[in-house]
Amino acid sequence: MNTIDRRESGVFFVDGPGGAGKTFLYRAIIADLRSKGHIVLVIASSGIATTLLPGGRTPHSRFKIPINAEPSSTCSISKQSDLAKLIRQTTAIIWDEAPMTNKETMESLDRTLRDILENNNPFGGKVMVMGGDFRQVLPVVPKGSKSQMISASIVKSHLWAFTKILHLRQNMQSLNDRDFAEYLMRTGDGIEPTICEDLVQIEVGMAIPWEGEASLHKLIEETFPNLQSHRWDASYMVERMILTPKNQDVQQLNDIVINQFPGDEQILASFDEVEGDTNNLYQQEYLNSISTGGLPPHMLKVKKGAPLMLLRNIDPKAGLCNGTRLLCRGTFQNMLDVEILTGHHSGKRAFLSRIKHKTTENSGLPFVLIRKQFSVRLSFALTKIVNNDYFSRTMLTEFFALNRADDQQSRHLLYRKIPEYYSWHSKEKEWRRRRSQKRVIGRIYTGLDNRR
Template identity: 60%
Template sequence: MEVNLPFGGKVLILEGDFHQVLPVVPKGTKAEMIDACIVKSPLWKDVKVLHLKQNMRSVNDEEFVEYIQRISDGNELFIMDDLIKLPPSMAMQWEGQHSIYNLIDQVFPSLQEHANDARYMVDRVLLTPINDDVEQLNAKIISRFPRDEFTLHFFDEIEGDTQNLYQQEFLNSISPGGLPPHILRLKKGAPIMLLRNIDPKVRLCNGTRLICRGCFNNVIDAEILTGQYVGTRVFLPRIPLKTTESVHLPFVMIKRQFPIRLSFAITINKAQGQTIPTVGIYLPDHVFSHDQLYVVLSRGVSQSTTKILVQKETIPEEEGVHTRNIVYKDVLFPSS
């Protein structure tokens, strides 16, 4: 623009929520995560903040709105180690491993009868903090899903390795975040999520949810479940996926696979920005990042359609189910 002003003097509209999860700094401290926020940018002095204050997801459940607002502000009553008590209407008691299947049945009732129902699949999901638990939940659900199973394997290689220095078994065992698992188990009618931007023009972007309509060796027939292009049929190819520096491997690994994973369950961070009428929350351990609890609770629309299973042992002298809430109040309300 030949103008020595931020963004060439153009007006730029940014959207975000400081109540949600902060930028990811691998193994970073609280100070490092806050320092990565836009409020620490030299451009922040030029930003005018416009506040949106009405919760449109849960407009019909005022009590739920007030509760998650207290969670996000860090004002909910807590006991030691930032533990807060969950409402009995949402909390499920941990009674052993079968409790996980009870949660699945709460979120996906009569699953076999809705194996081809796109609306059923888009309206419900299980959320949990880390990828390992996402894969375990998806494996449990796909095994109960009707239809024949398609098993698709990665093709793994090391960039520039012409001497095959690493065994395939070792490469197959590496499963960094952001990449699909080495063995992808699919069935027709199962919900899936994209892990890469393929065609933004038709909303085939990282995080787009789809339903599998057909599976072949080199292409997957899928239907978009959300957004402007809901109902559109698309074909997803195998593509090379490279590991990034943040994985801290001594080499760049290339995995040739479909850029998708099952989405009966997804991580809390991946769910940011989505509205999900029926939400199941599985916490095998407490949340580990700023306002993850607020994010996971606010994906739903009411207390009655949100169920939480906390596996971590609660405080013996305190009745009810408790979980941890991490809030950095010094970044919730930027001064500008």
Template identity: 60%
Template sequence: MNHIVLATASSGIAANILPGGRTAHSRFKIPLKVLPSSMCSIGKQSALAQLVRQSTAVIWDEAPMTNRDVFELVDRTFQDIMDVELPFGGKIMIFGGDFRQVIPVIPKGTRSQLIEASIMRSSFWPATRILRLRQNMRSINDHRFGEFLLRVGDGSEQVIHDDMIRLPKSMVIPWQSDQSIFQIIDRVFPNLGDHAGDARYMVDRALITPLNNDADMLNEKIISMFPGEEISFYSFDSVEDDIRNLYQPKFLNSITASGLPPHMLTLKTGAPIMLLRNIDPKLGLCNDTRLLCRGSYQNLIDAEIMTGEFVGSRVFLPRIPLQSAENAGLLFQLTRKQFPVKLSFALTINKSQGQTIPHVGVYLPDHVFSHGQLYVALSRGISESTTKLLVKKGSIVGEDGIFTKNVVFKEVLFH
């Protein structure tokens, strides 16, 4: 119909799935720190403002995982651009997402703060019309698995004390010793040595776990098993205005803040990696894009995009300075010059949201700690037979079977 529709998503991996997709932060120039009076960095006479005026609608995927303050910021900006005091300046906004999944992250937030950050608490929500999608396309060939996922997401699966649910026996690898970790690696990545450099094999498989530290541990174990010559790249770390040299390089190197690559990045040709920054969204290089390392040099990584619209494209990634986030828990802002990637044999559950992983392994050394994490972890797979869980012995093994905790805030679910 020759209308302009802007395709955006809350996460980079979800944006890559959309033709011409961009992250909402990239498309609308949303500031990283959102204040009650903040506006997007869009001048009223700019080309982007003109594009917004000409567009008929905006698609925003994975909306429930974004803080409502971000939506209200875009709402104010659109009203200013359009000079119309209607929600989003009268533009049609098509929000997509599943409230059973991970909701906005509030560092050290209470239950009420987490729920208040939901899009359902935003000022424009009363004007929103809800259209329900009822068919799980991932598990369309395993209806029993799909029904189990809905019960987990809705919090209606039968529980024992402390919201512990029983896991299907066919999906669980019982914890016996540390060797069980290698067992789940072998289940998810069978004959790993024969598939180095096989993009289809790598993109269809991943291990996911709640915490970054556990994901890093799994990546280290798998890269040591991966064939080929190992190459390590070391970062250059610094703290701005550290005139007295209070922070020694050895201490800075030991920091692994969320969103930053490791100080020592170990790669092998053919290994899967994940992008940690928006490098060039127009060419598919968004945060969370999965790539395959085709070669590495002192200041360049040769990589192939494995997901999204630009799958198969070859790109070169340089070393760039990356800064730690304000909520990283540091007393200073760390600047790390390193390749903006990390290994992606294993991902955190939050990072995996929006991806379909036909052969997925879920490593739970402890309980999930946030709403929707268990649902997201289980629903990455396509069937009960291709989804495997490794749960650690002790806290989550009961007399009647193997149990794990399910965190669900029913206040953010539709019924």
């Protein structure tokens, strides 16, 4: 704040573990500056994170940054545009979840701001406040090695040398259990004793043995008890989910649960085609079978009252962004009637239509697949993308389960599993909801094959 009062430039990074109060700090800074008449632009690296900050947008949406930024990329902003005028009038930029961002994205914004503002200081002389937790999700490098992911991190950018680091060290959400807070920090810092280099031992009381397919049904029954009687219960649905690291396991678990779910089933098929393929070189059956991350399923099986998750940033201002959990209120051939379950827009209704989804160059396919489908999937079970501070805060509440069928794929799922609205009482093996102090059981179920 002193930097702003002195009208100086500066780059800051607020480092703190989940629950340390980063979002509270951002909101306080935003409220203070805007109350004084300053313009503050707020961005966050994930769509779901933008819903937690007033006026939040994704970097690509706010600054027109290329999706696949390269070392020489710049933003699509002309000096004469209204956005350029807004940038000139801006006092500060707040960037939440910055560690999730590829350094090329940040450097693209830096080059653009220097050009628009005609100032060669970092970010054109604007005050930049970044924040996040490097113990959590790093930039995604498809099929990349550990060294490639580290190289893509913002700490490897030349801008990091100009960044002043500020620390929030106290986990405000675990004040009642210092031992568990320290355990989380040891795990995140990589100093907790491990098995096979990077597997962390989970307490026996938090796991059940793998006993074949019966374990999956037990997992589902424990997570979704009395499912038949909770068809329209939004609070029941938003409080429960199963985490599993692989898309194929998500599909299997969702199929099992939706078959047990009451009501009439409706199957909504997608329209698949290859971009620029005028000779129909690929059979339709093959295109329909393709399932990659970020693509909705070809056959979307839905029932009224079933939980869904949005896969695209459709309208962040209205709470419709990637990761938003929804409840299906009505199904039509070309439209879905949904209720938002998470975030500040919880309880609001929306109508979704089919949109076109394209595979990226990192999909491993020799062509670009275009799939026209509703941008949702069932959310009884989800993948490890939920391992994120903001998903934990807005989505994981009373009951959730971790299905770990593959050690190699699930070793990164332990840290930040604990919903921030809860404190963990490790001796009593229970969750305690902070607002109501209501006692609820919050087990993590691990499907671990003991035969190996």
